[in-house]
Amino acid sequence: MLEFTTIPALRGWVFEQRTAGRRIGFVPTMGFLHEGHLRLVDEARRRTDAVAMSVFVNPLQFGPGEDLDRYPRDLPRDRALAAGRRVDALFVPEAAAIYPPGAEVLVVPGATADRWEGAVRPGHFTGVLTVVAKLFHLVAPDVACFGQKDIQQATLVRRMVRDLDWPVEIVVVPTVREPDGLALSSRNAYLGPEDRQQAVGLSAALRAGHDAWTAGERDASAIEAAMRARLAMFPGVRPEYISLVEPEALYPVAEALPGTIAMIAARVGSTRLIDNIILGQGLV
DSSP states (O other), X not given: OEXXXXXXXXXXXXXXXXXXXXXXXXXXXXXXXXXXXXXXXXXXXXXXXXXXXXXXXXXXXXXXXXXXXXXXXXXXXXXXXXXXXXXXXXEOOOHHHHSOTTOOOOOOOOGGGTSTHHHHSTTHHHHHHHHHHHHXXXXXXXXXXXXXXXXXXXXXXXXXXXXXXXXXXXXXXXXXXXXXXXXXXXXXGGOOHHHHHHHXXXXXXXXXXXXXXHTTOOBHHHXXXXXXXXXXXXXXXXXXXXXXXXXXXXXXXXXXXXXXEEEEEXXXXXXXXXXXXXXXXXXX
């Protein structure tokens, strides 16, 4: 595995791949890798000839009072995990390389970014789309893989690619979970033992919603009520939103059809977690 810290070095590698006729897969991350990230690498490897991964804790997507400074970091571990999964190129830039002094152009999304995570974290998706756009420009991937857990992020990246005519295939890979159902997340490292036991309430609520739908319920409010009732069994979980939405722009729905997304965000202790399922697929 090659490791690059500068943009010219990364571009040199991209040029070599293109010259050799290789298709490039890309997995952008903020590091502190887990099996969910590595499944994205596996999918990129399956679809392309060479896989690049970025590890960059993007300051632009953190708002005031959020966890930028304490976001978990372990580059030696990330490096070993990436190499073990046969990543070809690891890009680990400094913030000044991505955002040089005087940089002022941003990618500002539309209304889809104002709901859900965007309502709770104003400006978050401007930071996400700006850094993803810059990374796409540098890596020029044929395929980029994102995790389903961050479904609004993946939806907005797909919309950006479509709206800006970017020749990148966006692949959304199912969420990877612990045996008890908790979605893998770098922020799970914040959870103490008691909070960890409570955190499984998110996936339990999603499962209750999917069970209601599988049993024939199609009224979105009734399914949401079933989710809230299950979550109430976990007093350490404080929900911020629970909703059923359609998959294109994440508008709330009245009727739950196959492909409808059940979304949840909650705080467990001081840690904020998100999760979702797609009706008809369940928790995989």
